[in-house]
Amino acid sequence: MASAGVAGEPFFALPFGDIVNYFTPYTAVLFGFALLFTLICILSRPEQQLDVVFGTDAYYAKGVTGKELRFRRFMSIACGCATMAAMVSGDVFNFTLFVSMVGVCIIGIVAAVKSRHVLDAAYNYGIIAIVATIPLFGGAAITLATTGTLSIWELSAMASGMPLIAKMLIIVGVMGEGIAPFYAAKAELFRAPGAPYVIMIHVSSLLMFLRVVEILLTV
Amino acid sequence: MEKWKVQTMTIAAFIVVIGAWAAGLVGLIGQGATAALLVVFFPVLCLGMMLWWTLGKGEDDLPFMGY
Amino acid sequence: MLVELVIAVVMGLLFLGIHRKVIARIQGRPGPPIWQEILHTLKFSFKETWVPRTASTLLYVGIIAVAMGIWTAALYVVLAGGSILILFGIYMLHKMVEHGVGLSPGSPYAKFGGIRSVISASSEIPLFAVIGGIYFFTGSLMISDLVAYQADNGPLLLSILPAAIAMYLVILSKMHYGPFSIVEAKEIVSGYQTEHFGVWRAGLQIGDAIKTFVLLYAFVLIFVGQLGPVLLLVAMLALLVSLSFICAVSPMLSPYDSVTVQMVAICILVVWLGVLVVIG
Amino acid sequence: MIGRLSRYLADIDNLTTVYAVVVVAVAAFGILLLVVSPLSYEEEQLYPKSIDPTSPLNPYERGGDPFNRTEVLAQYPENSPYLGYVTSYLTPLSAFFAATSPYMGTTILTHPGGIIDEILYNTRGLDTVAETSILFVAFAIASFLFRREEE
Known part of the structure; x- marks a missing residue:
């Protein structure tokens, strides 16, 4: 439990066999926030998007079908659950799994949108998300091979810790799933209607980034 | 939301905020618990106080669309 | 703890007023009185208030409470000497507030603000991560540890300048009228806040006030160390005035340029930190 | 210069290229690092x-x-x-x-x-x-x- 200097003392641990999920003040805050936005996704009705007709004073509301919104709500709840799990995961491989699950869910959230522009962005994002799983799992594999363990507690107690290249691979992977310089696709995805669901896209990837910073500083 | 609901909520939030503050000062509950209660109920109290008189006077309207 | 909170709100609003006043003076205008933002907040809280018909109601209202709640939490984290990472997290959660406020009403203007907030997120967040570099020098990210470290070794501002610059840029990008505040640009009306009026705007103002106070306070604590109340106030004011000066003399960048400039800054700061690590 | 860079990064069609370059750069750096200081296999594996x-x-x-x-x-x-x-x-x-x-x-x-x-x-x-x-x-x-x- 050597992570106290980075994120505070862990105060609660939830073991699943070798995979121990732990709550420090930091991960608990992140977890709470993911939970809050998942609840908003569940309870809130989406907004009705208005648009101006170019060159005139007229405006129109974009129509969205209920069926499409139901599917998108389902996907954003799945995304929220994956985010919550990744926030408290105490295991490198488990964390990478949930990160890649978030990547898939994000595509799901916008897959039902009928705007060509948004779908194009989602397609580009999807390619990156899929490629990003290679550095992610590669980083986890190198960690296991060189240190013999995947538990973040054990890694932080070790003198050598995670090798530099594994850290770099994991951060590149999370960058691909999440944000960093690849903002263009995310910004385009945001043009889709359905505010509570679209917000989940960014909630998840920002929380991922925050968590990976903590993990890399700890191990 | 109807007016009485907002007013009830505001009074409840007021009681919780003052209660948490006093209990924290006396040492009845820990710092963390006080902070958590204030974080959750202070915004509710603020919004409630400000909404006390004004809520529900206007009709729904379309958003601002420019000129 | 309630007392600190109220002080933070009032001081934060006052700081925002001073910010406007300084910008106005530099630009040769008389400017509003420095308590203007306090008056604004009071005025907004008595205005007629309802929810737009097209809005996603829960998100529209709930996000205001979130805005105030997260910065209240940040205030307590800083006061209790908690982890910088939590502050970092809350800063980032403020992005979600911008998205939520911008996207929930369904108005195209607010939505542009929300989308720009996504664009700016991709550069501000890594910038904050640069502050993680402190960990390599002090071995801790808890603010209480950093204060103790600086009491022994002198201010971090001098020894880890790049991290301080990163944090300075972070605060700058959150100030109104700054070169990086693309989410509030006037060509999109009031940016993400366009549709939040009356009480809702007053709530956002309160959140903003606590945010300004917390960020300035945290900067002083992290990079200068614990000071007495008067010196602390002076340090925070000096920081604020320097920020206002930059805001007054620099033009607002275009959205993608703002990101690229900050990206370039990140690269330079990371290399600089790397050099410091190698030397030290 | 900055304007050109931001225009390039803002185009979603270039994203995959940029990401590929980053991944290749990290991989190349990793191989270089491997030559300089080889990673050793931990004999005492967990699984x-x-x-x-x-x-x-x-x-x-x-x-x-x-x-x-x-x-x-x-x-x-x-x-x-x-x-x-x-x-x-x-x-x-x-x-x-x-x-x-x-x-x-x-x-x-x-x-x-x-x-x-x-x-x-x-x-x-x-x-x-x-x-x-x-x-x-x-x-x-x-x-x-x-x-x-x-x-």
Whole structure:
């Protein structure tokens, strides 16, 4: 439990066999926030998007079908659950799994949108998300091979810790799933209607980034 | 939301905020618990106080669309 | 703890007023009185208030409470000497507030603000991560540890300048009228806040006030160390005035340029930190 | 210069290129790093496994006698009280498969009540749940898109 200097003392641990999920003040805050936005996704009705007709004073509301919104709500709840799990995961491989699950869910959230522009962005994002799983799992594999363990507690107690290249691979992977310089696709995805669901896209990837910073500083 | 609901909520939030503050000062509950209660109920109290008189006077309207 | 909170709100609003006043003076205008933002907040809280018909109601209202709640939490984290990472997290959660406020009403203007907030997120967040570099020098990210470290070794501002610059840029990008505040640009009306009026705007103002106070306070604590109340106030004011000066003399960048400039800054700061690590 | 750079980065069609360059750069750096300071393989692995191709339970064999305890390494043995008992149990059907053919390892693993790999389903059970959820989510998206085509 050597992570106290980075994120505070862990105060609660939830073991699943070798995979121990732990709550420090930091991960608990992140977890709470993911939970809050998942609840908003569940309870809130989406907004009705208005648009101006170019060159005139007229405006129109974009129509969205209920069926499409139901599917998108389902996907954003799945995304929220994956985010919550990744926030408290105490295991490198488990964390990478949930990160890649978030990547898939994000595509799901916008897959039902009928705007060509948004779908194009989602397609580009999807390619990156899929490629990003290679550095992610590669980083986890190198960690296991060189240190013999995947538990973040054990890694932080070790003198050598995670090798530099594994850290770099994991951060590149999370960058691909999440944000960093690849903002263009995310910004385009945001043009889709359905505010509570679209917000989940960014909630998840920002929380991922925050968590990976903590993990890399700890191990 | 109807007016009485907002007013009830505001009074409840007021009681919780003052209660948490006093209990924290006396040492009845820990710092963390006080902070958590204030974080959750202070915004509710603020919004409630400000909404006390004004809520529900206007009709729904379309958003601002420019000129 | 309630007392600190109220002080933070009032001081934060006052700081925002001073910010406007300084910008106005530099630009040769008389400017509003420095308590203007306090008056604004009071005025907004008595205005007629309802929810737009097209809005996603829960998100529209709930996000205001979130805005105030997260910065209240940040205030307590800083006061209790908690982890910088939590502050970092809350800063980032403020992005979600911008998205939520911008996207929930369904108005195209607010939505542009929300989308720009996504664009700016991709550069501000890594910038904050640069502050993680402190960990390599002090071995801790808890603010209480950093204060103790600086009491022994002198201010971090001098020894880890790049991290301080990163944090300075972070605060700058959150100030109104700054070169990086693309989410509030006037060509999109009031940016993400366009549709939040009356009480809702007053709530956002309160959140903003606590945010300004917390960020300035945290900067002083992290990079200068614990000071007495008067010196602390002076340090925070000096920081604020320097920020206002930059805001007054620099033009607002275009959205993608703002990101690229900050990206370039990140690269330079990371290399600089790397050099410091190698030397030290 | 900055304007050109931001215009390039803002185009979503260039994203994959940029990301590919980043990944290749990190990989190249990794190979260089490997030449300078090679990574050593940690002999004391957490989840060791010796593949025994002659065993009918291959590749899920973890050794040990049926109805007896097997030595299995785990990070936190106190969290898995039944560690070591799980693989050593075979249902009659699985035992029959195991006795008849040496090529049924995966079938035995996957059919209900067959052997359960200690590591896969016991100590690292949450991983299995997460993997399946990813598949499920991907399947849900695919089926939604497929059914929308028909409308």
